[in-house]
Amino acid sequence: MGPGPSNVAPSVLKAMAAPLIGHLDPRFVELMDEVKAMLRVALETKNEMVFPVSGTGSAGMEFCFVNLIEPGDEVIVGVNGVFGTRMCDVAERCGARVTKVESPWGRIIEPQQIAEALKKTPKPKLIAIVHAETSTGALTPVEEISKLAHDAGAMLLLDTVTSLGGCPVKVDEWKVDALYSGTQKCLSCPPGLSPVSLSPRAMAVATTRKKKVQSWYLDVNLLASYWGQERVYHHTAPITMNYALHEGLRLALEEGLDKRFERHRKNHLALKSALETMGIQYSAQEGHRLWQLNAITVPEGVDEMAVRKKMLNDYSIEIGAGLGPLKGKIWRIGLMGETSSLENVKTFLKAFGEILNSLGRKVDVKAALAAAK
């Protein structure tokens, strides 16, 4: 119940115990096609270029920047947590000139902030924002920022590592040009792959660059020949991880995206109602709180780390700590994919309540459990 990896469904674990086949085996090629087709459904896109990068979410982030950015390009990055900060670092390593648009950690990036930045940097090549900030629990709305980006002639890049599979991600409707995600959050597969998507416009940029992509491993010009129709050997795809992603996506689509999102929403609300009876506050901006990552404020006088350690050692429940400026100030409770269940919410509440009581706080665990619905 931390910020990921989330729990993995038994059928996904079972899929990984299947014997290996070759990365050019016709059966594996079929599986690749099915993974791409299912990713398109999950991402609500018709983009041809949709596939999982053979690395974790941060490799997907790097994939987007190395393919789209050339030295000297202007980039605007929304920074309201760890991952916006990371995007600036990655972009700068590609030679980008980065304009940071900063919000306090826990708040969203407001369209108005992007509009202001565009006054100083009117023609950026790319505007990058984090959809669901895993480090703070805030969900930044995409549509208005997308409009601002496209009106300025820029591409829109979206980090959906924690959003995909847990709340709507509408690539085509929102006109997202480049996107990366992860498998270990709301898709509930192990970490190791990063689903990515590039719009036709982004592909045109990547395929008509002046300079070679600085990463051979992440060069979409080479990867397109393996994941496309030609099936030219590039690198040895992580076979087993693709088995897992295939089964994870199948489960998500079998459940139905809308039902899955509703499940995430309901369990978030159940947790929230219960925590409120304990006097626990959510730390992210009201109206923009993630269902899948519940960031809550550590009550004054409570030892943040002691609670987390007790949760793990005495109850076998992992919850996340705050990072950066939120270190020691928040806990992050993941209700992602398989982990998002009312049973888990109640198991958490019972453990958490008992620990708070053992520290001398007086919380009514029964009342909290009754409120969790």
Place this chain on the structure above:
Amino acid sequence: MGPGPSNVAPSVLKAMAAPLIGHLDPRFVELMDEVKAMLRVALETKNEMVFPVSGTGSAGMEFCFVNLIEPGDEVIVGVNGVFGTRMCDVAERCGARVTKVESPWGRIIEPQQIAEALKKTPKPKLIAIVHAETSTGALTPVEEISKLAHDAGAMLLLDTVTSLGGCPVKVDEWKVDALYSGTQKCLSCPPGLSPVSLSPRAMAVATTRKKKVQSWYLDVNLLASYWGQERVYHHTAPITMNYALHEGLRLALEEGLDKRFERHRKNHLALKSALETMGIQYSAQEGHRLWQLNAITVPEGVDEMAVRKKMLNDYSIEIGAGLGPLKGKIWRIGLMGETSSLENVKTFLKAFGEILNSLGRKVDVKAALAAAK
């Protein structure tokens, strides 16, 4: 029985079906330490900086170059197959000035060739060679080339993707400064991780660079804080793949490295003796043939692809095709890790002999099987 992924032991498959734990969980941290310790034994090194990169072998290749090379650096690369060719591309994307030392595919890089190159490029920063060329089946001896590199003040970089776990790789004795490997060959784990090792000298180079490493994902300065003692979050490690590598290494060390190498050698000799009775020739340079990757010449008049397809479709045996200049000219038969058994050699021979006979060649399958020992 292709060039990898090889077959995976049942206990490795089972290890991957274990539930996920967090990438900062104390139990996972223990597992990371054990993976590093076992890798040091397998690589015969005392290097502190030994860990698996969260990507496949090619990510490991890129890891070595991005960390050690800065724009304008001189590099000498031995090119005798696909992977030497790839190293040149990767090095150039890092801004290296590359001197290629070329041998015909199937032959090794001779020390004399490196000595010649050093006359024109006397002070390279790095000399890079492929130990076991998966695309050709040739094993280049390391020691003399290492001496030439160090006498010239250069670091030695070694690709051991196909050698590690199948034949000796002596990092300290051979004074290898940088090394990458893969999990899906003779370690018989699924693809998805790349064990790497940097000597103290290489670490000193990586940590005192003028320019930031161009890849955030592969920057050893950041990765060292996660895989070292500080355990600072960098990216979410592929938990399940590390479970697999842990069990794969445990099995390799339980068998014993010497016994494991001897098993690879014996099964190679069994296959070779049998193929000779069929009049089939090995294509790689005599005296330098890999035990784990048997490259054999397609007999004149035989349709290379038809044989491979029959092997796969009628016998469920994958063997590899030739690549580049060897396309259509060789087959590559992997006897790697779990796959290296006399039973597999015999299963292959029976299928292969039957197919050759069905194509009108007259081979004595019984005699071949009798010779396989």
